[in-house]
Amino acid sequence: MSEAVVASSAPAQTRHHAALQHHFVDLQQQQEAASLGMWVFIAQEILFFGGLFAAYAIYRHAYPEAFALGSHHLNRTIGTANTLVLIGSSLTMALAVHAAATGRRQAIVGFLLATVLLGGVFLGVKYFEYAEKIAPCLGDQEHAGCLVPGANFDPHAVHAEGAAGQQAQIFFSLYFGMTGLHALHMIVGIPIILTIAAMAWRGRFTPEYHTPVEMVGLYWHFVDIIWIFLFPLLYLVTGQ
Amino acid sequence: MNTDVMPPMTTPQSPPPAFPADSYLSAGWSLRSWLLTKDHKRIAILYLLSISAMFVLGAVYAAIIRWNLLVPDGSHMSADAYNKTFTAHGVIMVFFFLIPSIPAVFGNFLIPIMIGARDLAFPRINLLSWYLYVIGAGFTLYALFTGGLDTGWTFYTPYSTVFAQSNVELAAIGIFIAGFSSILTGLNFIVTIHKMRAPGLTWFRLPLFVWAHYATALIQVLGTPVIAITIVLVALERIFHFGFFDPNRGGDPILFQHLFWFYSHPAVYIMILPSMGVISEVISTFSRKRVFGYSFVAMSSLAIAAIGFLVWAHHMFVTGMAVYSAMVFSALTYLVAIPSAIKTFNWTATLYKGSISWDTPMIYVFCFLGLFLIGGLTGLFLGNLGTDVHLTDTYFVVAHFHYIMVGGAIMGYLGALHFWWPKMFGVRYPEAWGRLSAVLVFVGFNLTFFPQFLLGYMGMPRRYHVYPDEFQVLNVLSSAGATVLGFAYLFPAFYLLFSLLKRQPAGDNPWGATGLEWRTSSPPPTENFHEMPVVSGEPYDYSKLGKEAVLV
Numbered sequence: 001m002s003e004a005v006v007a008s009s010a011p012a013q014t015r016h017h018a019a020l021q022h023h024f025v026d027l028q029q030q031q032e033a034a035s036l037g038m039w040v041f042i043a044q045e046i047l048f049f050g051g052l053f054a055a056y057a058i059y060r061h062a063y064p065e066a067f068a069l070g071s072h073h074l075n076r077t078i079g080t081a082n083t084l085v086l087i088g089s090s091l092t093m094a095l096a097v098h099a100a101a102t103g104r105r106q107a108i109v110g111f112l113l114a115t116v117l118l119g120g121v122f123l124g125v126k127y128f129e130y131a132e133k134i135a136p137c138l139g140d141q142e143h144a145g146c147l148v149p150g151a152n153f154d155p156h157a158v159h160a161e162g163a164a165g166q167q168a169q170i171f172f173s174l175y176f177g178m179t180g181l182h183a184l185h186m187i188v189g190i191p192i193i194l195t196i197a198a199m200a201w202r203g204r205f206t207p208e209y210h211t212p213v214e215m216v217g218l219y220w221h222f223v224d225i226i227w228i229f230l231f232p233l234l235y236l237v238t239g240q
Numbered sequence: 241m242n243t244d245v246m247p248p249m250t251t252p253q254s255p256p257p258a259f260p261a262d263s264y265l266s267a268g269w270s271l272r273s274w275l276l277t278k279d280h281k282r283i284a285i286l287y288l289l290s291i292s293a294m295f296v297l298g299a300v301y302a303a304i305i306r307w308n309l310l311v312p313d314g315s316h317m318s319a320d321a322y323n324k325t326f327t328a329h330g331v332i333m334v335f336f337f338l339i340p341s342i343p344a345v346f347g348n349f350l351i352p353i354m355i356g357a358r359d360l361a362f363p364r365i366n367l368l369s370w371y372l373y374v375i376g377a378g379f380t381l382y383a384l385f386t387g388g389l390d391t392g393w394t395f396y397t398p399y400s401t402v403f404a405q406s407n408v409e410l411a412a413i414g415i416f417i418a419g420f421s422s423i424l425t426g427l428n429f430i431v432t433i434h435k436m437r438a439p440g441l442t443w444f445r446l447p448l449f450v451w452a453h454y455a456t457a458l459i460q461v462l463g464t465p466v467i468a469i470t471i472v473l474v475a476l477e478r479i480f481h482f483g484f485f486d487p488n489r490g491g492d493p494i495l496f497q498h499l500f501w502f503y504s505h506p507a508v509y510i511m512i513l514p515s516m517g518v519i520s521e522v523i524s525t526f527s528r529k530r531v532f533g534y535s536f537v538a539m540s541s542l543a544i545a546a547i548g549f550l551v552w553a554h555h556m557f558v559t560g561m562a563v564y565s566a567m568v569f570s571a572l573t574y575l576v577a578i579p580s581a582i583k584t585f586n587w588t589a590t591l592y593k594g595s596i597s598w599d600t601p602m603i604y605v606f607c608f609l610g611l612f613l614i615g616g617l618t619g620l621f622l623g624n625l626g627t628d629v630h631l632t633d634t635y636f637v638v639a640h641f642h643y644i645m646v647g648g649a650i651m652g653y654l655g656a657l658h659f660w661w662p663k664m665f666g667v668r669y670p671e672a673w674g675r676l677s678a679v680l681v682f683v684g685f686n687l688t689f690f691p692q693f694l695l696g697y698m699g700m701p702r703r704y705h706v707y708p709d710e711f712q713v714l715n716v717l718s719s720a721g722a723t724v725l726g727f728a729y730l731f732p733a734f735y736l737l738f739s740l741l742k743r744q745p746a747g748d749n750p751w752g753a754t755g756l757e758w759r760t761s762s763p764p765p766t767e768n769f770h771e772m773p774v775v776s777g778e779p780y781d782y783s784k785l786g787k788e789a790v791l792v
Contacts, residue, residue, distance in 0.1 A: 023358035023436075033361040033435040040427045044461050051469035051499055055484060063490060149489065150481035166483075167490035173482040177473070 019209045031211050038215045042222045045185075049226055052178050056233060059174065063167040068239035069158045070171030073147055075129065079235040082125045083227065089118035090224045097217040100210035105203055108213060112197040115220065119186050119193075126183055133172075149173045175234055182230060185223045192216055259666060263763040278363035279766055284349035285664075286370050291345060292733075294336040294377060301329035303726060306688075306719040314706035322705035323390040324406070330393030331384070335415050336377050338649050339507060342514035343460075344373070344425055346656045347453045349664060351429060353757040353764060354447050356438025356773040361431040369424035376418030383410035392703065394504070397485040397496040401477040409478055412471045419468045422510070426460025429453050438756070440775035447755055447779050448537055452517025455541035459506045459513075459548065467503035470496065494559050501552035509548040511645055512612075513541055515652025516583055519605050522659050523587050525753040526602035527594025530780040533586040540579035547576045557628045566625055573623035580616055584609065599751070600674030604655030607682045611647025615640060618693065633703075636696025639689045647685060654681065654732065661736060662746030666762040669739040673731060680728035687721025754780055 017027050024030040060067050096111035136154070137146035146154045149172050155165025196212050199205065205213060259265045264281040267273060274282060304325050308316045317325070348366065352359050360366050383389055389411045391400040400408055433446070433454050474496070476482040483489025485496045524531045531537055553561060553569040587609065596602070618640040621627045631637060658674055661667070691714040696702075700711050707715065749758040760769050 021363075023361075023363065029435060033431050036434055037362060037365075037427060037431045040430050040461055044423055044427065044465050047462050048465035048469050051466050051473070054499070055473070055495060058492070058495060059490070062492075066490065148480075149483055163490070166488065169483045169489040170491060173476070173484055173489075173491075177476060177482065177484075181472075 017209060019204075019211075027209060031209075034211045034215055035218075038218045042218065045222060049178070049181065052174065052181065053229070056174050056178070059167075059170045060233075060237070063164070063170065064239070066158075066160065066164045066167035067171050067237055069160050069164060070168045070175070071235065071238045073133075073158060074175070074235045076235050076238075078125060078129060079231055082122050083231050085118050085122050085125070086224050086227050089115045089122070090221055092118065093217050093220045097210075097213055100200070100205050100213040101207055103207045105200060105205075108200040108205065108210075109197050112193050112200065112213075116190050116193050116197075119190055119220075123183060123186060126179065130176075147172050148176065178230055178234070182223065182226050185226070189216070189220055189223060193220070259763060260761060260765075262765040263666070263761065264766045265665070265763050267766050276367075278359070278367055280348050280352050280360045280363065280366055281664075281764065281766075281768075283366050283370050284345050287340065287344040287348060287373070290370075290374060290377070291337055291341055294332055297381075298329055298332035298337055299726065299729065301325050301332065303722065305329060306722040308705055309707070309715045310719050312707050312709050312712050312715075317705065319705050320390065323392075323703070324384075324388035326703065327389045327392050328384045331380060331389065331411065331415070333645075334393050334507070335418055336373075336380070338511040338645055339422055340373060340418075340425070341511070341649065341653050342518065342656060343429070343453060343456055343510070344369075344421075346449075346518070346660060347429060347456075347514060348425070350660065350757055351432060351450060351453060352436065353760065353768050354450055354755060355433065355436060355441055356756050356769070356775065357432065357436035358767050358769075358772075360428045361436055362428050365424050366428055369421040369428070372417050372421035372424070376414045376416070376421060378414070379417060380411050380414030383407035383414060394500060395471075395474060395496075396500075397474065397477075397493040398487070401474055401485050401493075409475055412475050416468055416471045419464045419471075422460050423464045423468075426457035426464075429457035430461065433457075438773050438775050444535060444538070445775055445777070445779055446538075447517075448520035448531060448534070448541075449514075449517035451538040452513045452520070452541045455545040456510050456513045458542075458545050459510050463503040463506040463510075463549070466499060467507075470499040470503070473499075494556070494561075497556050497559065498553065501555045502549070505552040505555065506545070506548045508641070508644065509544055511649040512652075513544060515608065515649045516541065518652040518656040518659070519587060519608055521753075521755070522601045522605050522655055523590050524780045524782070525659075525751050526597050526599060526605070527591050528752075528782045529590055529594045530778070530782065531586065532589035532592075533582070534779070536582050537586050540582040543579040544576060547572060547579070551576060551623075554623050554628075557625060558632045570623055570625050574620065577616065577620060584613060584616075598675070599658075600669075600671060600678050601655045601659035601751075603675055603678040604651045604658065604681075607678065607685075608648060608651040608655065610682075611643050611651060611685065615643025615647050618643065631696060633701055634696035635692040635700045635702055638702050639692035639696060642689045642692075646689070651681075654678070657732065657736070659751070660757075661739070662750045663757055663762050663764070665740060666746055667739045667742070668744045668746045668750065670735050673735040677728050677731035677735075680724060680731070684721050684724030684726075684728050688718050688725055689721070691715070691718045691721070754782060 020027055020030060024033065092111045092114040096108050096115065099107035099111055133147040136157075137143055137148045137150075137152040143152040143154050145157045146152045147157060149169040153169050153172075155168065158165060158168045160168055193216055196216050199212065264279055267277075267279065267282070274286065277283060277286075304317075305322070308314065308322055308325070310316070314322070348360070384407075387407050389404075389408065390406045391404050391408060395408070395412070433450060437446070473482070473484045477484055477486065477491075483491040485491045485493045487493065520531050520537060551569060551573045553565065554573045557566055557570075587605075618636070622631055622637060622640060658669065661669055695711055695714050695718075698711070700707055746762050748760065748762050750762075751758070756769075756773055756775070757764075759773065
């Protein structure tokens with residue numbers, strides 16, 4: 001195939017950086033690999049959520065009425081407020097990445113912690129939204145108002161007669177499945193952000209090497225964008 | 241072996257005292273040095289061991305199936321036990337052998353070396369993917385051994401969600417976890433091939449093995465998450481009674497089949513594309529010629545990956561789907577035959593006027609060509625809307641996909657094992673034994689599965705543990721073939737292990753092959769190359785290799 005000679009095309013200063021792993025030629029190659037890896041991971045995530053989005057599209061097409069009835073039971077005001085909270089966390093994340101690129105150590109930590117705080121607020125609100133729907137399903141007696149799909153589901157709670165009441169279960173299956181999977185991604189993201197904030201605090205990042213901050217930023221923005229799709233699909237399809 | 245009594249005047253033929261001091265195998269023999277390794281070559285060996293164990297287990301289940309089918313009345317075992325046996329065979333062979341086999345072992349070992357890199361882009365993720373494989377296998381085996389699983393490897397709803405009383409959740413968790421092992425392997429390959437190529441190694445100088453793995457990795461990354469979420473939905477349905485696939489709650493069981501085959505049909509190409517990559521490497525080496533139509537062979541891998549995502553519903557022609565969508569899926573299915581044929585014709589043209597030698601890897605290539613041809617052409621029977629109605633869920637389907645999965649994927653796997661064995665361990669295997677078992681595999685395989693085409697055409701349904709008396713002769717033939725095949729698989733296990741004890745040194749390039757992996761020592765050093773290579777020419781340039789380079 002070829003003659004083998006020693007390869008050395010990299011600039012000297014990036015070939016001996018402390019953060020450079022042994023199998024990369026230079027920091028730029030390492031950074032590009034990490035970035036492409038994250039994008040491929042996000043592509044994988046899109047297909048992962050894609051199964052649920054496909055199910056949503058098919059069932060909404062089949063049962064538009066049941067979806068509208070189900071959507072009435074999601075609190076649009078809380079949903080809108082929570083969407084703003086999450087967009088705010090994307091802003092602080094973007095500012096953290098910018099702070100890393102400009103080498104401001106305290107700003108990185110501050111903005112990452114703000115991101116975690118906003119993410120925590122979102123999850124807290126989500127907890128109360130879930131609890132409201134789950135509470136009537138517990139216990140042995142009456143399950144009036146239970147909106148969790150399954151044996152205890154109360155079709156009267158969505159004011160639906162006959163088949164539409166059963167079909168509304170599909171809406172709530174998708175609601176819990178999609179928002180649950182989204183919340184799970186946030187729960188995974190928060191300790192990662194905290195770890196990277198700790199690394200930033202110890203001064204591990206410089207303008208020429210702050211790949212982990214960029215990567216967690218990509219991840220967080222992806223999780224936010226999923227919500228940007230979930231919010232209208234679940235909260236705003238009341239048909240009015 | 242005793243290394244202290246070596247005579248001082250060592251001839252090149254006598255066994256060396258040990259593996260070379262800088263080889264990846266010499267980097268330590270403690271359990272810790274293996275279980276915490278980040279070296280892609282060592283992880284490949286970990287995969288080789290674990291995948292071989294799963295293959296043996298899957299083969300035992302296959303043997304039990306053929307033992308039961310020796311008699312028409314099913315008196316050898318109960319229907320329930322038979323269901324669990326063929327499910328175990330399918331689950332183990334598909335998810336824990338075929339899908340990881342060539343990529344996780346040979347892709348892992350060879351891709352960084354073939355592109356002149358020191359490792360995969362993400363060594364820790366590579367190790368993580370092996371652990372995910374082992375944990376996933378652990379869950380699934382636990383499910384299979386404690387009560388078993390009777391849904392078939394396809395987990396079709398509503399049987400799997402409503403009726404099955406077996407360990408569906410546990411097995412599903414195992415397959416879910418193993419799926420992420422596959423995704424991470426694919427992710428690593430994509431990034432490595434994009435970003436880690438040696439200076440001068442342009443895309444169209446890549447070995448076709450690398451192209452095939454690139455196409456495979458795309459499917460792994462884009463297909464596997466869909467089955468992962470589908471498995472989650474089945475679990476949610478079983479545990480929390482969500483209604484995605486339950487008609488009583490407005491769900492549609494057919495949606496499961498769409499989501500399942502959206503991954504599981506491309507998964508067939510995860511199994512066969514790496515094997516095709518192996519064929520390209522081996523056929524050019526033993527024909528002493530450049531692969532004919534290199535760019536067509538490379539691009540046909542991508543075409544197979546792309547079109548493979550658009551044909552899934554051909555598994556569902558009898559579900560009552562709309563006639564127009566059935567026609568579209570049938571036409572797209574025929575379209576996949578084009579890139580497959582491009583490859584087959586180009587390999588055949590590579591042989592033309594080549595200087596062909598009949599070493600073991602090359603015999604497996606000829607096995608592949610013949611079996612893949614039959615498997616591919618019988619696939620067209622099943623992609624045809626008319627004949628499919630007659631053949632659906634018969635042994636014709638079973639025979640067809642075994643010609644692809646065993647006749648295609650496993651021939652490539654065994655060919656790769658023999659071709660790169662001298663590189664991986666620095667030793668030669670006994671060639672005569674290799675050739676004998678390759679021929680036995682071919683004979684045993686055809687004797688096992690060709691009768692199943694006839695059985696299926698005559699109407700014997702798959703998955704039943706009893707059958708009418710008139711089918712017994714062909715079933716006994718099939719079981720006899722399986723016995724031959726089983727022994728043919730056992731031979732390599734013994735002589736390859738024996739070759740590790742005997743340590744007949746292979747040399748750096750025993751086949752006189754081109755390709756960067758043959759430019760480094762056998763077994764390769766931990767850093768893959770003593771001097772990192774620069775590539776200046778086309779792959780498979782056998783015109784430059786003189787006859788003296790051919791040591792075989």
